[in-house]
Amino acid sequence: MDMLNKISRSLDTLLREKHTLSAKAQRVAKTERRLIENLSRALSGVGYRLVPVAGSAAGSHAMRNGTGSIKRLSCPKCDRRFAHPLPMARHLSATHGIKKAAAKDALKKATAKVKKAPVRKSA
Ligand SMILES: [Zn+2]
Numbered sequence: 001m002d003m004l005n006k007i008s009r010s011l012d013t014l015l016r017e018k019h020t021l022s023a024k025a026q027r028v029a030k031t032e033r034r035l036i037e038n039l040s041r042a043l044s045g046v047g048y049r050l051v052p053v054a055g056s057a058a059g060s061h062a063m064r065n066g067t068g069s070i071k072r073l074s075c076p077k078c079d080r081r082f083a084h085p086l087p088m089a090r091h092l093s094a095t096h097g098i099k100k101a102a103a104k105d106a107l108k109k110a111t112a113k114v115k116k117a118p119v120r121k122s123a
Helices: 002-046 085-095 100-116
Strands: none
Touching: 002 085, 085 100
């Protein structure tokens, strides 16, 4: 039947697209890993370590967001919260114009605050 042919052909296309997609995802994951490696090296001097986000291409059972990511870092300059030091550093320099060194300092304070989890309010 002609319809069957059509269906099987579109299925074929779909599968091929899926393949292409997963190949692309793998490439992206690789790039991501390399970037994170570079960043961790850059940040390691401050005592921060970045953990790569488990890519879907790796087929891991990483938490799929939702309850998974807790934003535990808060910007010392505003109310924004961040799950990782990296985006926060980026935010600090982009939004508040804080230079790298100062941003690192702010980050240190932010993480220290998180560890101690103080109850009292402070400016
Ligand atoms: Zn901020």
